[in-house]
Amino acid sequence: MQISMPALLSQLLLGLVNGSFYAILSLGLAVIFGLLNVINFAHGALFMMGAVLTWMAMNYFEINYWVMLVAAPLIVGVFGVVIERLLLRWIYKLDHLYGLLLTLGLTLLIEGFFRSIYGVSGLAYDVPDALSGAFNLGFMILPKYRAWVVVASLIVCFATWYAIEKTRLGAYLRAGTENPRLVEAFGINVPLMITLTYGFGVALAAFAGVLAAPVIQISPLMGQNLIIIVFAVVVIGGMGSIMGAILTGLGLGVIEGLTKVFYPEASSTVVFLIMMLVLLVRPAGLFGNEK
């Protein structure tokens, strides 16, 4: 089999781009699950919402990409806060499965809503001018936008990691994950912390959605397949560690990219196959700390 170096490198980069999305999304899922004990099925729908809002802003109001890079996560974050206050907070005391079912219902509502407006066909979004074109590195052509996606994702992921692991606020958050009642006894407003955590987690999803808008075809169903892959990523990595979620996401994106080069037929299933393998060898996940 003859594989050219540039083709390999470009698939590798594409894999890193997808891996960045996996990393941001699984990071958000892990943060939310840590404090809320809810697996946020709506994560994919909110990712889609980030992308569609970006498209809407450009098409209806001519608001550019850079504004939406901040505005879309804010809007979706506020939307998340409303969801948490109105719906999610009623189910924390129930079995985990109700959290999954409630957010599944939300997913159907959100996706159904956008589908009733835009149908299922893709919407096109141009790469912003400043990032169009490519660097010629000699051994490969590096599209500027893809490089930007990877860099921006890494910055956001590591900033989140730093905030959670190294700051006082993060310490409260980690303590809240361990023992919310004790933290509350120290005078910290845990319900508020939970609300803001959900808002932050879904804002991350929307941020990924904005980044994805120019590279993935925007459609109301774009989050569906992605969220299931991200679930597999979370099973592989385990949700106990922030860094674990980031590394697993990126790593699986790269593996998926390489599979596209060497055995394209398996590219859509390779993440699931790895999940099966991990379950056999290390059932708790690579970075898992559950029993």
Next chain:
Amino acid sequence: MKKIALISYGILLLALIAAPFLGFYPVFVMKVMCFALFACAFNLLLGYTGLLSFGHAAFLGGSAYVTGHVLKVWGLTPELGLIAGTLFGAALGLVFGWLAIRRQGIYFSMITLALAQMVYFVALQAKFTGGEDGLQSVPRGRLFGLIDLQSDLTMYYVALAIVVAAFLLIARTVHSPFGQVLKGIKENEPRAISLGYDVNRFKLLAFVISAALSGLAGSLKTLVLGFASLSDVHWTASGQVILMTLVGGLGTLSGPLVGSAVVVLLENKIGDFGTFLARVTGVNWFSTLGESVTMVTGLIFVVCVLAFRKGIMGEIIAFMERRGGRSNH
């Protein structure tokens, strides 16, 4: 209480036997029965063992393809097609269950969802499933090589017999000592372990039975409708069966029957209902209701989880028990 339940089941059975003569379209009723069987099989796992599988579409859809292949390409008789589909469901269930019970709670759901998605991608790419087109015009053939199933009426009574038999099997399983252990695991897993039960083996067996019967439902669906398509392997089918069980009532025998009828009716008739509402109220927006089945489904999910967790039959049973309790005083 028990008497009322038995009488209700009797009436339901008589109604189903008489249905084709009461002007009900047999194929539609058969479709509802397939989903009812699917939901009952699913409920055995969720309602009685406490395991939320998010991958049951793989059993329904996978077995539908297998049966379609056996009937259409191999040209075997329908009973062999059904058996092949059921066995496929059981085998796939063994693999899924074996992998998924390694993790608990929410991870279990995510694993089954991911595995089912893998089956979906295989079905999308493999040659024998017909890709986007699915398997079309699958012949019904002759049952045991004797009874021609071409007539909808004959097919109807065969399907009814199969679904009733499967339902009795599920009822028997739930009330057997095995079923009691499953309930015990659902209520308090550590205690079941400390009592010496090999919990994982019980879970796995429940998973396999549930998968096999879901496979039977998928096979029967192919036989009745004459096609197998991607929509049955898609994860939304897994979501649909969860909804049916939830609406009808988790952990009740009759719940999935009621829930599946409600959900299938809703999905088929919501357009008409919307048109009706638009005409009566004069609000034009209602006439678009048919296109937003997804949103209505989502809304029902949200409402059920927040305010109606017992489901229709769960509420009825709770109400009757309360009334029964009062009359004893």
